[in-house]
Amino acid sequence: MNSNQLSKRLTAVASFVPKGSVTADIGSDHAYLPCYLIHKKIAVSAIAGEVAEGPFQSALKQVEDDGLKQVINVRKGSGLSVLNIGEVDVVTIAGMGGPLISQILEDGKSKLPGVQRLILQPNISAISIRDWLTRNQWKLIAEEILEEDGKVYEILVAEPSERLIELTYADRLLGPFLAKENSAVFQQKWNEEYKQWERILRQLTQAEPSEIIEAKKEELREKMTIVKEALR
Ligand code: SAM
Numbered sequence: 151m152n153s154n155q156l157s158k159r160l161t162a163v164a165s166f167v168p169k170g171s172v173t174a175d176i177g178s179d180h181a182y183l184p185c186y187l188i189h190k191k192i193a194v195s196a197i198a199g200e201v202a203e204g205p206f207q208s209a210l211k212q213v214e215d216d217g218l219k220q221v222i223n224v225r226k227g228s229g230l231s232v233l234n235i236g237e238v239d240v241v242t243i244a245g246m247g248g249p250l251i252s253q254i255l256e257d258g259k260s261k262l263p264g265v266q267r268l269i270l271q272p273n274i275s276a277i278s279i280r281d282w283l284t285r286n287q288w289k290l291i292a293e294e295i296l297e298e299d300g301k302v303y304e305i306l307v308a309e310p311s312e313r314l315i316e317l318t319y320a321d322r323l324l325g326p327f328l329a330k331e332n333s334a335v336f337q338q339k340w341n342e343e344y345k346q347w348e349r350i351l352r353q354l355t356q357a358e359p360s361e362i363i364e365a366k367k368e369e370l371r372e373k374m375t376i377v378k379e380a381l382r
Contacts, residue, residue, distance in 0.1 A: 156186045158298045159271065163244050166269045166292065166307045167192050174199060174238040176229055176254060177246055181209035185216050193240075195221045199232040230258025240267045248275035252282040259286070268308045276304045280322040287311045293327035295335045302339045304328065320376045329380050340377045347374050 156164065160183050167173055171193050175184045178198035187193035198213065200206040209224045225232035230241070241262075243251045251270050255262075268288060270279050283290060289311035295304050304325065317326065328336050347370050354367050 156182055158296060159303050160186070160244060162294055162296055162303075162305055163242055163269055163271050164190070164192060166267070166294075166305065167240055167242070168267065170194055171239045171267075172196065172237070173240040173242060174230075174233055176232075176241060176243045177201070178209050178224075179205040179245070181212045181222065181224060183242060183244065184222050185212055185218055188218055188221050189216070196223070197233065197238060198222055198224045199229070200224070200226060201228045228257075229254035230261040233258070233261045235261055236264040238265060240269065241265050242269045242271075244269075244271035245273060248272035248278040252278045255279075255282055255286070266309060268306075270306045270308070271303060272306070273301075273303065276306060276325060277322050279306055280317060280325065283308050284315050284317050284322065287314055289315050290317075290326065293325045295325075295328050295331075295333060295339065297335050297338070302335055319372075320380070323373065323376055324380055332380070337381060340381055344374060344377050344381070347377075 164183060164186055167187055169192055172195050173184065173187055173193040174197040175181070176199040178184060178200055181198040184193065184196035184198045187196055198209045200209050203226075206224065206226045213219055213222045213224055243254060251272055255268070268283075272279055280290065283306070287310065288308040290306060291309050292307040293305065295302065297303075306325070321329065324340070351367060351370050351374075354363050354370070357363055
């Protein structure tokens with residue numbers, strides 16, 4: 151893969167970047183996404199942030215090979231610490247677990263004033279991002295679910311909100327836009343999760359009873375009820 155020929159997953163992330171933006175891609179690895187955004191004339195300039203030396207070097211090389219050093223600044227550092235306040239309109243964070251993305255947002259909160267859109271693509275546990283967004287006055291404006299190479303990915307797009315946004319537990323678990331759309335990929339994802347929870351519940355039922363096990367069973371039953379309802 152290269153920056154002209156992006157994965158379906160990252161192309162979907164790119165589709166939510168408004169034309170003319172200055173974008174920061176955090177955890178950019180090869181910097182494929184920022185290079186694509188510039189090649190396609192979607193972003194006018196970009197910052198690629200990377201914490202690890204190997205991916206940081208890959209990003210530098212890709213940006214150099216693509217002749218984009220004037221418009222993509224590759225910076226080494228953790229999360230949003232590589233940004234100055236007010237420097238970018240859009241932040242993308244893709245290809246990590248939901249808890250890590252939420253932690254990056256939490257740790258980098260002070261850098262978010264001025265950012266007009268977050269585009270987040272968790273590989274797992276999107277609920278932790280929806281939890282963070284609702285706690286921090288960001289409003290979900292769109293979501294997408296897609297399958298690529300047998301894996302299911304979710305994309306969450308959020309913008310700053312004047313007030314705190316309440317989401318039900320069901321909406322935080324499933325995603326309000328994704329649940330409404332109820333696509334075949336959404337059905338497939340939650341059918342698989344449901345079957346896995348059924349297996350876990352059976353194992354827990356056979357285990358020595360304890361308060362922790364009862365609480366876990368209760369939590370699973372609640373999630374299963376929500377998913378069953380959504381899949382009807
Ligand atoms: N964003 C690319 C994508 O979606 O294909 C790369 C995803 S790759 C699996 C995750 C990248 O995030 C790795 O290169 C890793 O070094 C980087 N990363 C992890 N934690 C980070 C952090 N706190 N700050 C910056 N980068 C981070």
